[in-house]
Amino acid sequence: MKLISNSSEETISAGYEFAKNLKANDIVGLFGNLGSGKTQFVKGICKYFNVCDPVNSPTFIIVNEYKGIDDRTGKTISINHFDLYRLKDTSELKEIGLDSYVNDDSVCLIEWAEIANEYFKGNMKKVFFEHGERENERIINNY
Numbered sequence: 067m068k069l070i071s072n073s074s075e076e077t078i079s080a081g082y083e084f085a086k087n088l089k090a091n092d093i094v095g096l097f098g099n100l101g102s103g104k105t106q107f108v109k110g111i112c113k114y115f116n117v118c119d120p121v122n123s124p125t126f127i128i129v130n131e132y133k134g135i136d137d138r139t140g141k142t143i144s145i146n147h148f149d150l151y152r153l154k155d156t157s158e159l160k161e162i163g164l165d166s167y168v169n170d171d172s173v174c175l176i177e178w179a180e181i182a183n184e185y186f187k188g189n190m191k192k193v194f195f196e197h198g199e200r201e202n203e204r205i206i207n208n209y
Contacts (some may be wrong), residue, residue: 081110
C-alpha cells in the first residue's frame with residue numbers, strides 16, 4: 067500500500083493508523099533516507115499507544131524506551147525506538163542486547179533497519195519512506 071503525505075502532521079497520522087494493527091512482540095523496520103519521515107511516523111505510533119513523553123530520534127543513544135498503554139488490552143506496553151544509523155553489522159546488535167527488547171510486553175520500532183532486517187532474517191513489518199517531489203511531500207510504502 068502507498069500513501070502520500072504532504073506534512074509532518076499527515077505522517078504522524080499515518081503512524082497512528084498503522085499502529086492500530088500492531089501488537090506486543092511486533093518488530094517494525096523503518097527504511098528511508100535522512101529526513102524522509104521515519105521519526106514523525108514513530109510519533110504517530112507512540113500517540114496511538116498513549117505515550118506521554120516527547121518522542122525524538124535516538125540517533126546518538128541508539129534506543130529510546132517509552133511506556134504507553136494498549137487501549138485494546140488495557141496493558142502497559144513498552145515502545146522501543148531504535149536508530150541503527152551508526153551501527154555497522156549484526157554483531158553490534160548482539161552487543162546492544164537487541165533481543166532483550168523483543169518480548170510480549172513491547173513493540174520495537176527500528177529506524178535504519180537494514181542490518182536488523184538481516185539479523186531477524188526478514189521477520190519484521192517493513193515501512194519504506196521516500197522524499198516526494200515537493201518539499202514536504204513524503205511517500206510511505208507498505209503502509
